[in-house]
Amino acid sequence: GNSVTQMEGPVTLSEEAFLTINCTYTATGYPSLFWYVQYPGEGLQLLLKATKADDKGSNKGFEATYRKETTSFHLEKGSVQVSDSAVYFCALGSGNTGKLIFGQGTTLQVKP
C-alpha cells in the first residue's frame, strides 16, 4: 500500500543553519507529494507541493524535488530562522485511494 516515511525528530538547529528533512514514499501510480507545516496551536498549512516527477516545489525559502528514481521528496532550506520552528509533515496524495497519506511528522526547533 501507499506509505510515507520521514526522518525522526526532533531536529535542533542554530539560526542560519542548513536544513534537510528526509522523506521517502511507497506508492502505486503517480502520486502528488506535499509538505505541510504546523505551527504551535494551529492547523496545518501547505508549504509546497509537486505533482509529477522532477517537479520542484518551493515557498518561503523551502524547496523539495520530486525524485521518482529514489522515491524521495526531501525538504531543504538554506538558512533557517527561529520562526521556522514547527512540525513538518510530508504527505502523499493518491488518486487510487482518494486519501492523503501523512508521514509521522518531524519537529524542528531552531535556536537563536
Add this chain to the structure above:
Amino acid sequence: DTEVTQTPKHLVMGMTNKKSLKCEQHMGHRAMYWYKQKAKKPPELMFVYSYEKLSINESVPSRFSPECPNSSLLNLHLHALQPEDSALYLCASSLEAPGTHYRSPLHFGNGTRLTVT
C-alpha cells in the same frame, strides 16, 4: 489568517453531553474533510464529503456524526464520547474532490481542541 474557519476553538464536554463542531469555507471548494489529531501525531482522516455527499467514512464510531448542510458548511455532531476521543479536530477543504488525480492541496482550519471528561 486561515480561510477555513472552525468553531469553537476549545470545547470541554462530559461523556453524556451532545455537542457540535462547525466548519465553514467560502473558497468554492468541492470537498470537505474531518481529521482527528492526537498530540505529536499526524492527522487521521475521519470523513470526506465530495459535492456535499459523504464519500469516505474511515470506520469512525457512530458517536461521531458528520453533516454537510451545504457546500460551505460542515458539522461534526458528538454524542456519548469517551475520554480517549480528546484530541484536536481539524476541518479541511480542497478545490477538487479526491479522484483520479490528487493534485488539490488541503486547506486546514486551526481546529477545535476537544477535551472529554
